[in-house]
Amino acid sequence: MNEISSIGTPGEDLIEPVIVPVEAYVSKHYARAEQDRLWRKVWLQAARLEDIPHVGDFVTYDILEDSVIIMRTGPDELSAYHNVCPHRGRRLIDTPAGQRNARGNRKSIICGFHGWTFDRQGQCTFANHADDWQGKLTAQRTALGKVSVDSWGGWAWINLDPDCGPLTEYLGVVPDMLDPFGLQNMRYRWRKWIIFDCNWKVAMEAFSETYHVQTTHPEFNAFGEFRGWARKHGLHTNIGYEAPKNMDENQAKLRIGSGEDPRLSTAEMQLFTWENANTNTTMTLVAAAQRLKDELPEGTPAPQVLQHWLATARADDEKRGVFWPLVEPAHTAKSGTAWQIFPNFQIGHAVNNMLCYSARPYGADPDKCIFEAAVYELFPEAETPATEWEYTSAEQWPPVLQQDFTNMQAVQQGMKNVGFRGTQPNPYMERAVASLHYNLSRYMGTGAPKPLD
Numbered sequence: 001m002n003e004i005s006s007i008g009t010p011g012e013d014l015i016e017p018v019i020v021p022v023e024a025y026v027s028k029h030y031a032r033a034e035q036d037r038l039w040r041k042v043w044l045q046a047a048r049l050e051d052i053p054h055v056g057d058f059v060t061y062d063i064l065e066d067s068v069i070i071m072r073t074g075p076d077e078l079s080a081y082h083n084v085c086p087h088r089g090r091r092l093i094d095t096p097a098g099q100r101n102a103r104g105n106r107k108s109i110i111c112g113f114h115g116w117t118f119d120r121q122g123q124c125t126f127a128n129h130a131d132d133w134q135g136k137l138t139a140q141r142t143a144l145g146k147v148s149v150d151s152w153g154g155w156a157w158i159n160l161d162p163d164c165g166p167l168t169e170y171l172g173v174v175p176d177m178l179d180p181f182g183l184q185n186m187r188y189r190w191r192k193w194i195i196f197d198c199n200w201k202v203a204m205e206a207f208s209e210t211y212h213v214q215t216t217h218p219e220f221n222a223f224g225e226f227r228g229w230a231r232k233h234g235l236h237t238n239i240g241y242e243a244p245k246n247m248d249e250n251q252a253k254l255r256i257g258s259g260e261d262p263r264l265s266t267a268e269m270q271l272f273t274w275e276n277a278n279t280n281t282t283m284t285l286v287a288a289a290q291r292l293k294d295e296l297p298e299g300t301p302a303p304q305v306l307q308h309w310l311a312t313a314r315a316d317d318e319k320r321g322v323f324w325p326l327v328e329p330a331h332t333a334k335s336g337t338a339w340q341i342f343p344n345f346q347i348g349h350a351v352n353n354m355l356c357y358s359a360r361p362y363g364a365d366p367d368k369c370i371f372e373a374a375v376y377e378l379f380p381e382a383e384t385p386a387t388e389w390e391y392t393s394a395e396q397w398p399p400v401l402q403q404d405f406t407n408m409q410a411v412q413q414g415m416k417n418v419g420f421r422g423t424q425p426n427p428y429m430e431r432a433v434a435s436l437h438y439n440l441s442r443y444m445g446t447g448a449p450k451p452l453d
């Protein structure tokens with residue numbers, strides 16, 4: 001990590017209440033500084049490997065003014081290049097109008113301006129009239145600029161900093177916590193993107209805490225109260241739910257309803273979640289939940305309902321060739337329901353599905369961001385759906401996500417109000433918000449949370 005100023009306060013684990021200044025959300029100067037101090041320094045989740053399965057497959061990834069080509073250059077080899085021609089700077093691969101990124105397969109990349117041509121290793125194989133440069137046009141001068149790239153969890157990650165450390169070091173405890181869930185085996189079920197009128201941090205923070213659920217998603221209150229926590233792990237954080245009495249296993253994303261009859265409240269919660277969020281569950285789980293009332297007698301204690309529901313759904317999936325990994329209950333509880341990977345990626349994991357969010361700036365305007373959500377599932381290979389990034393207007397997203405969206409622009413507006421004193425995240429449930437700003441301040445040199453006195 002570069003340009004770290006020593007902050008000292010508050011405590012590293014952010015257990016104490018803090019106040020976060022609004023600068024990071026609304027300042028044009030801060031937004032401009034992010035390009036050099038943040039986005040060109042951190043590891044960024046830039047592509048899913050399933051989008052580049054064959055040698056020569058590529059996708060582009062844009063972050064502010066930088067654009068990167070991520071290409072599979074061998075069965076087990078990824079390469080990433082700055083998406084710019086070394087001759088006179090034409091962007092090499094254009095993003096088709098209206099699309100999130102370019103994607104395709106190339107044996108070579110030919111610049112559309114004067115025809116310089118590059119092989120998959122980034123070497124220039126053709127420059128018209130190269131002799132005119134009087135021998136000075138060396139391989140080094142004509143090769144594409146390399147970008148650091150690595151993979152984890154089924155994603156390609158890039159880092160624009162030529163002096164960056166390894167991805168595994170950057171991810172810290174995250175692989176240990178999430179590898180048992182086999183995230184790399186999951187495939188997209190749907191993926192959507194949209195441009196929001198809010199800062200990228202506002203968009204990420206709308207999903208990094210469970211404190212809002214009771215008010216923003218009141219329909220879920222019918223299925224019981226789930227008290228959420230957030231914990232800091234260096235750069236990253238995770239969130240989860242506390243175990244209800246005698247039910248340590250019910251802390252995962254796949255948890256039962258805590259209504260009077262857990263058979264019925266689980267069935268209702270699953271159906272509601274499928275229909276209104278279209279994520280955080282699978283058709284197999286929904287169907288198994290609907291059968292609980294027929295397969296279990298009235299009065300079955302909650303732990304048995306959970307156990308039966310998951311065991312029958314697991315068996316149903318196995319019959320169609322979908323195998324959930326086995327994760328120790330204690331590990332599941334510790335891993336929680338979602339991880340916030342600094343700075344802008346959230347992984348909401350389970351053994352058979354996941355929901356991931358990311359947000360990045362849209363130009364230098366602090367009031368705009370590109371927001372993305374992707375839902376993944378384990379599929380039998382032959383049934384894996386073909387998906388693309390789909391630009392979707394807010395009213396066409398699942399209703400539960402629309403509820404989240406309604407807060408975002410209003411938060412962005414509210415934070416500019418002269419009377420707003422700063423963000424005061426809940427120290428227990430919204431610690432991921434405080435942590436984001438604590439870590440941002442170490443890259444940005446400003447905006448550190450201050451202890452509340």
Ligand code: FES
Nearest residue numbers: 085087088111114
């Ligand atoms: S800018 Fe690419 S060949 Fe001239």
Ligand SMILES: [Fe+2]
Nearest residue numbers: 206216217404
């Ligand atoms: Fe929400």
